[in-house]
Amino acid sequence: MTEHAHPILTMGGYQLVALTQGDTYDPGKVIAFVVTTMSGARLHHERTLEDARSWMERLVDEEAATPRKTRPRPRKTRLRR
16 A cells, blocks of 8 residues: 655644555545654644644644754864963
């Protein structure tokens, strides 16, 4: 069985993708919905579009609520003479 991915929605660095067996998108023939990273890593599978969208929205909301850790800049080292 060959799966074909059809992007449905992009939000905050994630994609909601419909999986079908056919290479053309037919809403009636969707096997599952998958939330992926933009690089294609699959994070979560759902049977319904609503559940997958809800999961992705929660993920985006959680990420927005968590401040990003920034890496401290490396200090220039001074050579002692």
